[in-house]
């Protein structure tokens with residue numbers, strides 16, 4: 083299987099083609115701004131596609147468009163062979179079990195007045211799972227995301243940010259989805275907690291074969307998590323390829339800039355990078 087081309091045909095789980103999205107500016111006469119300018123990407127079953135780009139480049143908008151949360155101007159979004167764009171709400175809800183999301187902020191993504199157990203059981207009950215079985219499955223999810231069994235009886239405010247994100251992950255994976263949009267899932271967490279949550283996502287992918295659209299501004303996180311990486315710049319995908327290649331030998335000048343501006347833990351390496359960046363600017 084070649085990883086150098088966009089997935090196409092039967093082994094594609096998600097195919098986004100020539101996607102255009104624009105937003106109206108503030109004020110009645112304000113012109114519309116095109117935020118996605120013909121974006122294309124594809125994800126195979128079980129694969130992680132990393133989507134990286136600087137703030138405001140349109141990463142979140144792609145995820146939101148896939149989830150049906152923003153209207154699209156043109157282009158197509160096909161998931162498991164069905165066109166999602168323009169799909170009626172009820173049909174989309176039926177598909178919802180196959181397509182889930184983990185947001186950046188674990189403090190706002192959980193209902194503060196519901197126990198963790200209720201939050202996790204809700205999608206199961208909505209799918210017709212019986213209460214007793216739902217309780218059993220909630221206990222199973224909690225142990226898989228390494229939360230104690232008594233977590234079910236507690237409210238979100240009784241947990242740390244990292245623990246809340248584990249709850250959000252358990253909720254997203256409860257219905258055994260085929261694709262999870264992970265929108266900056268670890269950006270709000272400290273470094274140690276980030277590493278543990280990333281490991282958990284990888285482990286769950288190995289166990290379940292779920293695919294991820296992994297959105298992040300952090301190149302090192304994206305490299306670690308992804309099979310392939312797409313780089314977005316001002317609403318356009320400028321480069322897509324295997325994660326190792328794109329993050330070590332990028333083709334596009336913008337990816338090289340992104341790479342040189344990414345902070346690294348090693349200060350010597352960081353200084354070297356800064357010098358390389360200055361040199362590149364001087365040469366360009």
Ligand SMILES: Nc1ncnc2c1ncn2[C@@H]1O[C@H](COP(=O)(O)OP(=O)(O)OP(=O)(O)O)[C@@H](O)[C@H]1O
Pocket residue numbers: 105106117135136137138139140141142143144299
């Ligand atoms: N609902 C909206 N209404 C108007 N403008 C929007 C809306 N959502 C996003 N935008 C604009 O679209 C552009 C892309 O935003 P988006 O959130 O997709 O970027 P991003 O790459 O995810 O950035 P960040 O890393 O900062 O989250 C930004 O200029 C943003 O202001």
